[in-house]
Amino acid sequence: MAGIYIHIPFCKQACSYCDFHFSTKLTNKKSVLSAIEKELKLRSNYLGQELVDTIYLGGGTPSLLSEIELQSIFQTVLNNYTVSDHAEITLEANPDDLTKVKLQELKQTPINRLSIGVQSFFEEDLRFMNRAHNAKEAVTSIQNAKEVGFDNLSIDLIFGSQTTSNEMWQRNLSIFFDLGINHLSAYSLTVEEKTALAHNIAKGKVKNIDDEKNYTQYLILQNAIKENGFEQYELSNYCIDESYSKHNTSYWQNKKYLGIGPSAHSFNGISRQWNVKNNTLYTKAINEGNSYFEKEELSEIDRYHEYLITSLRTKWGVDVSKMDMLFSPSIVEHFKTKIFFVDKSLVDLSHDNLTVKSDNLFQSDEVVRQLMIDLKE
Numbered sequence: 001m002a003g004i005y006i007h008i009p010f011c012k013q014a015c016s017y018c019d020f021h022f023s024t025k026l027t028n029k030k031s032v033l034s035a036i037e038k039e040l041k042l043r044s045n046y047l048g049q050e051l052v053d054t055i056y057l058g059g060g061t062p063s064l065l066s067e068i069e070l071q072s073i074f075q076t077v078l079n080n081y082t083v084s085d086h087a088e089i090t091l092e093a094n095p096d097d098l099t100k101v102k103l104q105e106l107k108q109t110p111i112n113r114l115s116i117g118v119q120s121f122f123e124e125d126l127r128f129m130n131r132a133h134n135a136k137e138a139v140t141s142i143q144n145a146k147e148v149g150f151d152n153l154s155i156d157l158i159f160g161s162q163t164t165s166n167e168m169w170q171r172n173l174s175i176f177f178d179l180g181i182n183h184l185s186a187y188s189l190t191v192e193e194k195t196a197l198a199h200n201i202a203k204g205k206v207k208n209i210d211d212e213k214n215y216t217q218y219l220i221l222q223n224a225i226k227e228n229g230f231e232q233y234e235l236s237n238y239c240i241d242e243s244y245s246k247h248n249t250s251y252w253q254n255k256k257y258l259g260i261g262p263s264a265h266s267f268n269g270i271s272r273q274w275n276v277k278n279n280t281l282y283t284k285a286i287n288e289g290n291s292y293f294e295k296e297e298l299s300e301i302d303r304y305h306e307y308l309i310t311s312l313r314t315k316w317g318v319d320v321s322k323m324d325m326l327f328s329p330s331i332v333e334h335f336k337t338k339i340f341f342v343d344k345s346l347v348d349l350s351h352d353n354l355t356v357k358s359d360n361l362f363q364s365d366e367v368v369r370q371l372m373i374d375l376k377e
Contacts, residue, residue, distance in 0.1 A: 001084075002050035003250045004077065006036060007261030008062040009279055012094075016130045016200070017158075019192035021263035021277045022060040032279050033069055035286040036261050037076045042286075044080040046258050046268065052083045054247035055110075056090045061117075063093035067105040074110050088152075088246040090115055095141035096133035103148040113152040114145055115185070115245075120158060120168075121175045128163040130196065142179050154183035154245065159221065160214035161189045162207050169217045173224045182243040186221055187236050188214050218362055235313045235361045252310045271297045301373050304331050308368045317355030331373070338371045 010029055011022045055077060057070075065073075070091075077083065090113040091106065098116065106114075118138045120126055126134060133141070145153055155176065159169050176184060191198050191209060200206040222232070230238045234252060237245065250257060259266040262282040265274045273295040276282050285292035298306070304327055311318045320339075323332045339354060346360045346367055356364045 001053035001250070002047045002255060003054040003056065003247050003257040004047075004052055004081065005247070005257055005259045005264055006040075006055070006057045006062075006073065007259065007264040007275075008036075008057055008059040008065060009262045010059065010064055011061045012064070012096075012132045013130060014196065016128065016196040017189060017192065019195050020060065023279055026064070028279060028283070029064075031283050032262070033065075033073070035283040037073060038286050039260050039292075040073075040076045041080055043258060043260070043266075046266065047081070047256055049082075050256055052077075052081045052087060054088045054090070054250060055083070056092075056247040057111075058092045060092075061094050061097070062091050063097035063102070063106075067108060070106070070109045070111070088113055090245070090247055092117065093141075094132055095137040098137075098141035098144055100144050100148060103144055103150065107148055107150070112150075113154070113245075114150050115154045115156070116141060116145070118142075118155040118157060120161070120164065121172050122164070122168055124163045125158075125161055125168070128161060129158070139175070139179070142181065146180075152183075152243065153181045154185060155181055156185045156187065158187050158189050159217040160209060162209070164217070166213070166216060166220060170220055170224070173221065177224070177228045182241060183237070183239045183245065184230070185237050185245075188218065215362070222359065231315070232358050232361065233315045235364060249314075252314050253316070254307055254310060270303075271295055300328060300331060301375070303327075304335075305368075305372055308371055309365075312354075312356050312364045312367055313361065315355065315358070317353045319353055320349075321352040334373055335371060342367060342370045 007021070009022050009032065010026055011024055013024055014022070055074075057073075089110050091111045092115045094117050098114075118141075119129055119131055121135050121138050123135045126138075142153065142155065157172055157176065158164075159172075164172075189209060191201060197206065201208050225232060225238050228240075230240050232238050233244055234248070237248065254269070256268050257266065259275065262275055262279050263277040265272065273293045275293045276285065282292055284290075307326065308318065320336075323335060327335075339349065343366070346356060346363055348355050348357055356367050
């Protein structure tokens, strides 16, 4: 099984914290979408004979696209790839786009899962983050989606914001559970370079992130998840009834995926490549048949480190019994030796699986560090 990620690099406005690639100028949207379809055709052999089990439209704001534009992209995929009849097909969407009319249009496409960028149900948070929607739209978009027939829903929430008190965060979670959504992605607010948030902190206009409050709100999240019967299956992802994000899970389980569009990344098991992070350069290169990506061949040590980083973020962890099939004897020996020295308060080792304890997933990077190969040795 493999996945296809399609990056739609357009937004109505720039969120204060976001460092993903996007443009708020929509004048060249048609030419970029045409180039995306051309790239889908050009790279039809990248996944080999793998059956495509997931398709994910991210961004940016893919919900800006019309039904006709979406149908054209999906038809190009179907014409060039073998897609499973039961494929998970996800669209990232902003609440302000999800009117009933828009949702009825989306229902006519192959999309069967929505990931809605709510971030908060409070006006002060949304204004601070410079989101395009308001608190009312955050709720009604979810209600509209369910009424139209989208029952596989995920929303994003952000904790640790300078405007989010512990009580507000608790209320955000209560609203989430009351809305009956089966999947949550909850992220700690981080300060990324070259964002409006980083600029405002540097200028003293906004206080920096409070790490203690961040961790307190993470613990509030952990308690709420357990009380409501959800499970944490990855550092930032929670669900009920095993309604995992199949697409994102494939990343964490080192499955092949093809990335299409400006800034999109691809992985085929032995190399990684990433497209140019510029809409104009991407479109021009695609149309003229020139190179539009960089590529990195992964050494065995690189692959081992990536395996640790991705696997130990999840509830499945590292399958010790399969290490012999994935890596050479020297790396396997290194791993099995290092296991004995890992901080036992952070991990569990049972049934041939090494996992970071759920309450300690926030510290998974520390476990990875203890298992890595020191290139200086």
